[in-house]
Amino acid sequence: MKIVDQKGRLFGIINIVDLILIVLIAAIAWVGFVKISSHGKASENASQDEFVEIKYGEAIINVKIPLVEPVMAASLHKNDFLVTGNTLTKSYIKDVQIKDGIYERTSQEGKVVVATHPYKKDVYVTIYGYVTLEGATIKLDNQTVRVGKTFYVKTKTTELVGVVTGVKIVKE
Numbered sequence: 001m002k003i004v005d006q007k008g009r010l011f012g013i014i015n016i017v018d019l020i021l022i023v024l025i026a027a028i029a030w031v032g033f034v035k036i037s038s039h040g041k042a043s044e045n046a047s048q049d050e051f052v053e054i055k056y057g058e059a060i061i062n063v064k065i066p067l068v069e070p071v072m073a074a075s076l077h078k079n080d081f082l083v084t085g086n087t088l089t090k091s092y093i094k095d096v097q098i099k100d101g102i103y104e105r106t107s108q109e110g111k112v113v114v115a116t117h118p119y120k121k122d123v124y125v126t127i128y129g130y131v132t133l134e135g136a137t138i139k140l141d142n143q144t145v146r147v148g149k150t151f152y153v154k155t156k157t158t159e160l161v162g163v164v165t166g167v168k169i170v171k172e
Helices: 016-049
Strands: 054-068 081-084 087-106 112-134 137-140 150-154 159-171
Touching (some): 054 087, 054 137, 054 150, 081 150, 112 159
Antiparallel strands (some): 054 112, 054 159, 081 087, 112 137, 150 159
């Protein structure tokens, strides 16, 4: 008996092309099964992390709002409460400092020069806030707080975007 007969069947039973297709489909199914079963193990580990302890605390957050128009800078006031959505929170602005805006520009020689903006101001806001501590995440009024992260300073009358420059947990 020949391995491949005149009709192209292997051992007279199945066509070689059909066999290759069946093996290919089986391999794809096996890879899919392995991926799904390994994904299930990852989600089991994630479910263990769902029970992270949530603590409440108080923090002082420093935010720099760079290069805003003077009218906008003057609209933030000490003791203004922050707003989340349409709700006033217990977190408030402890201090506001308005300074000349600092920015980088390139000189005619191609060097980077730090200069003072002739019109715009930098606003430095200190916020006293009631935070949620979830594992490695600090949240102030649903905003994650980390140095270098964007932070929306939103009061009843103003909403400006700044960058967190400091975080200090005062009370846990």
